Amino acid sequence: MLQVLEVFRDHKQEHFFPVLDSDMQPMGLVCERSLKGYVYSRYGMALLANQGQPKLLEHFLTNCPVAELDAITEHVLMKVHIQPDAEGVIITWKGSYVGFLRARALVELAHEQQLAVVNEHTARLDARNREIQSVLQNMRQGICIIQSDLTLNQDYSSHLTSILALDDLAGKPVMDLLFTRSTLGADQRQQVAAALMAVLEQDVLLYDCNAHHLPAEITLDFDGERKLLELHWRPLVDDDDCVERLMLVVRDITQIRALQLKADEQQREMRLLEEILAVTPSRFVDFIQQSCDCVAALLLQVSSWVYANHEGEWQTAYRDLHTIKGNARTLGLLSVTDSLHASEQAVLERNAPLLHTELKVVMQALECYRRVHRERLSGYLEAEKATGTQIEASLLAQLEALALEQKNTALTNLLSQVGVPSLRDWLLELSGDLPRLARELDKPAPVVSLSGPLAQIRLDASCLPALAGALTHIMRNSMDHGIEPAEQRVSLGKPEAGQLQWHGAILGDEFVLQVGDDGRGLNLKRLADKARQAGIATAKSTTGELAELIFHAGISTAEQVSMTSGRGVGMDAVRASLEALGGGVSIELLSEQPDAENCAPFRLHLHLPQALVLEST
Helix, strand or coil: CHHHHHHHHHCCCCCEEEEECCCCCEEEEEEHHHHHHHHCCCCHHHHHHCCCCCCCHHHHEECCCEEECCCCHHHHHHHHHHCCCCCEEEEEECCEEEEEEEHHHHHHHHHHHHHHHHHHHHHHHHHHHHHHHHHHHHCCCEEEEECCCCEEEEEECHHHHHHHCCCCCCCCEHHHHHHCCECCCHHHHHHHHHHHHHHCCCEHHHHHHHHHHCCCEEEEEECCEEEEEEEEEEEEECCCCEEEEEEEEEEECHHHHHHHHHHHHHHHHHHHHHHHHCCCHHHHHHHHHHHHHHHHHHHHHHCCCCCCCCHHHHHHHHHHHHHHHHHHHHHCCHHHHHHHHHHHHHHHCCCHHHHHHHHHHHHHHHHHHHHHHHHHHHHHHHHHHHHHHHHHHHHHHHHHHHHHHHCCHHHHHHHHCCCCCCHHHHHHHHHCCHHHHHHHCCCCCCEEEEECCHHHEEECHHHHHHHHHHHHHHHHHHHHHHCCCHHHHHHCCCCCCCEEEEEEEEECCEEEEEEEECCCCEEHHHHHHHHHHCCCCCCCCCHHHHHHHHHCCCCCCCCCCCCCCCCCCHHHHHHHHHHHCCCEEEEEECCCCCCCCCEECEEEEEEEEHHHEEECC
């Protein structure tokens, strides 16, 4: 022990030494302070000098971490970390002492290692920031961060400056940058500001509750030039699920939306063209012209209507609109039917301002059909028939002049029939709409049976539009109410496809067209129930009297109102249109006794005065 003290005296700068056994394996450290504590204690030196009081060196050893020479730095540092008061680490190779690594050197090593990690992390952050800045500077979207004071963070994409036509956006209030020039009203802007204040630095749940106040699109006005901007809002939350900031992505969709609208308009035109081409040109032109005239007249009248003083006009408007809607659906011109249905509803409510608005929508739809027909089809159709039409018109004019000059009544009557089809041909053309109507109702196309001298009869062209409207109503009623679904017809022993029977003849001083079908017939019980509810029939009413009620306004045997039928106005309109021509309509029950379903077969008789009939010679 005295020798150890001598070593410390000779190496005054050292305060500890590693102690090895005979195999050069480390046993620990002997520290100067532990020896001096013993030596300077009472009788310490005397005890050391006394051979009878031996004191072995191992009694003064302290533990010291040991690490192999090939250990990684992290493991060496971990050993020191476990024993924080250690003087250092003894280094061995295969268990034998190699050297000693002081704690101070380890601290420097740890510092260098941490510094290397920090530098590496900083380099990665710098690289990432450069990438982010590169993205922000080159992407075609405006990206920014909204801070808790509703100003923009310093990091934003350069494209945002292009969108807003402003520079140096950092620190600027987002309400000034985005919403001052927007078309939003003052109240809407206030809602946006309040929503932003309500969500920032608050639980993310509040964002979910207020997100609907943040607009997804806004329009900015730049001195008359408008930009449509798409806005995407995203909350940036901290570890406590509080919204620290908001990310806003702004995209200029002005051109995209314009292209979308153009594409939508082109698709709409294609649909209109398909509908127009499915109709014969003459029927289409007649329908559009008559419908536009009718709607234009209603627009002039409706603003002055009052329920109490104009009930007759309201009912007439109802019939006219229902007729137009039925004709449109029969012709397959479906783009106008929704607005017509809404106009009917406005009439039911006796709401003149609403009706005026809906009629303008109807007129726009009709004019759209007319425009597409004129711009896309008229040139083709006119070129196709131009030569023949010019020759025919010139010859017809010469013949008419000759007939007037010679006062030839027979020739005049003959010329009046030029261009007017026979009633048979006209009815066949009219029935050409039935397959489309059948598809709409999910029924097989019916078979049309024509009888009588229809090929030898022509009607005055002036009455054809009204007659077409009346027959269209009747055809729709037959297909909707009369002719059963295919499965039901088969179960009743009938062919799948229904049959329409039209028979025409001149009886006395009028022309009569009988119209019927082989469907279920007229539901007399349902008709009686509805008539009694309306107060227009009693228990004593005969079946004939009940049948006549189908021509009464507001009475329908349909179970529910649909776009096809059920308003109780169709047959009323049929009677009104025929009476306007000087004719009429009546119903004939083919059996006074209804069947098990309370239905009776019937046919309609359409009457036209002799003056409207042109017999061919």
